[in-house]
Amino acid sequence: MTFITxxxxxxxxxxxxxxxxxxxxxxGYRTVLVDGNPGQQSQRVFLRLDDAHGLEYAxxxxxxxxLVMPDRTHAAFAxxxxxxxxxxxxxxxxxxxxxxxxxxxxxxxxxxxxxVDPTLWDDxxxxxxxxxxxxxxxxxxxIIFRIGQSGSQLDDGLAALDAIxxxxxxxxxxxxxPTVRARxxxxxxxxxEGLAMFAGVDHWDRDSAALVEAGRPGWARGREPEWLxxxxxxxxxGRDRLVSGRRIWPWTR
Numbered sequence: 001m002t003f004i005t006x007x008x009x010x011x012x013x014x015x016x017x018x019x020x021x022x023x024x025x026x027x028g029y030r031t032v033l034v035d036g037n038p039g040q041q042s043q044r045v046f047l048r049l050d051d052a053h054g055l056e057y058a059x060x061x062x063x064x065x066x067l068v069m070p071d072r073t074h075a076a077f078a079x080x081x082x083x084x085x086x087x088x089x090x091x092x093x094x095x096x097x098x099x100x101x102x103x104x105x106x107x108x109x110x111x112x113x114x115x116v117d118p119t120l121w122d123d124x125x126x127x128x129x130x131x132x133x134x135x136x137x138x139x140x141x142x143i144i145f146r147i148g149q150s151g152s153q154l155d156d157g158l159a160a161l162d163a164i165x166x167x168x169x170x171x172x173x174x175x176x177x178p179t180v181r182a183r184x185x186x187x188x189x190x191x192x193e194g195l196a197m198f199a200g201v202d203h204w205d206r207d208s209a210a211l212v213e214a215g216r217p218g219w220a221r222g223r224e225p226e227w228l229x230x231x232x233x234x235x236x237x238g239r240d241r242l243v244s245g246r247r248i249w250p251w252t253r
Contacts, residue, residue: 001099002235003036003132005113006146007157011175012202013146014042015212017112018075020144020231022218025076027232027241029107032067033075036095036113036127038082043112046215047073049081055094056083063101075217077110092130099135108235111141117156118163136169143170144231145196149183154191161195170196171234173227176203199234200227 004017014037021033035043035055044050053066068079080102083094102109113132120128135141143164147157153175164170172192176182182201183191189198202208202225211219219225222243224232229242 001103001109001111001135001141002231003111003113003136003141003143004146005116005128005132005143005160007115007117007160008148008153009115011146011148011153012204013115014040014046014112015208016144016146016173016202016228016231017110018043018046019211019218019224019228020235021077021108021110022075023221023224023228023232024108024110024235024237025070026218026221027237029237029241030105031077031108031110032080032102032106033073033077034080034095034099034102034109034111035082036111036131038091038127039114041082043079044081047075047079047217049073049079054081054083055098063098063105073217077217078106092125092127095127095131096134099131103140108237110235116160116164118159121160121163136164136166139169141169142234144199144234145170145172146175146202147172147192148175149180149188158191158195161192165195167194167196171199171231172196173199173231174201176201178203178205178209197234199230200225202227 004013006013021031025031049068057066070078073079114127116128120126121133123129148154174188182203192198
């Protein structure tokens with residue numbers, strides 16, 4: 001189980017969750033993408049599934065009826081929509097029970113989570129503190145953390161990583177815009193040292209934007225960027241499932 005999150009908005013968390021789920025599915029794993037941001041429901045919108053039943057209709061004994069299968073997502077993953085009501089008295093329980101049930105039905109679970117900060121990480125009534133934190137602290141999940149390289153996107157990200165403080169279970173992905181000179185991998189690694197491992201930089205360019213604009217969930221198999229291949233391995237993919245011939249970051253060796 002892998003949660004995709006970050007300390008700020010606008011860092012490409014949802015597109016990363018889709019791309020990772022799609023890449024894992026193409027590698028042969030039974031993969032489920034979970035919309036863990038019920039207030040936004042961006043995955044449901046992107047996949048054009050407004051008529052899909054939400055998480056509130058799921059039961060442990062019949063979870064598969066709520067899953068939207070790959071023939072409808074037009075991707076290499078099944079999809080579990082978030083609940084229709086964005087908030088409720090037991091929203092953390094809904095997610096917790098569904099994620100537990102999915103572990104027996106899927107090889108890989110990728111959760112598109114909302115942002116996290118120190119306050120949210122300590123709040124057991126919200127998704128970050130009530131769902132993500134228990135799974136991570138019990139060793140049942142990992143976090144892929146998107147972080148910007150300057151301003152509040154960097155500062156808020158480092159503050160959130162400091163609150164989480166589980167460097168062995170967190171992989172940081174640096175994010176740089178199309179007109180921005182990306183920091184060097186050595187500089188990134190130094191900034192997140194003691195807080196997370198480092199996967200590389202997602203340098204958002206025209207190809208990245210075109211992928212989303214065309215409505216494609218991810219890259220073709222073997223064409224994944226280096227940072228995403230590192231994320232695949234971090235999520236639990238075997239090296240034998242990855243198309244060879246592309247470099248990956250040192251921590252995965």
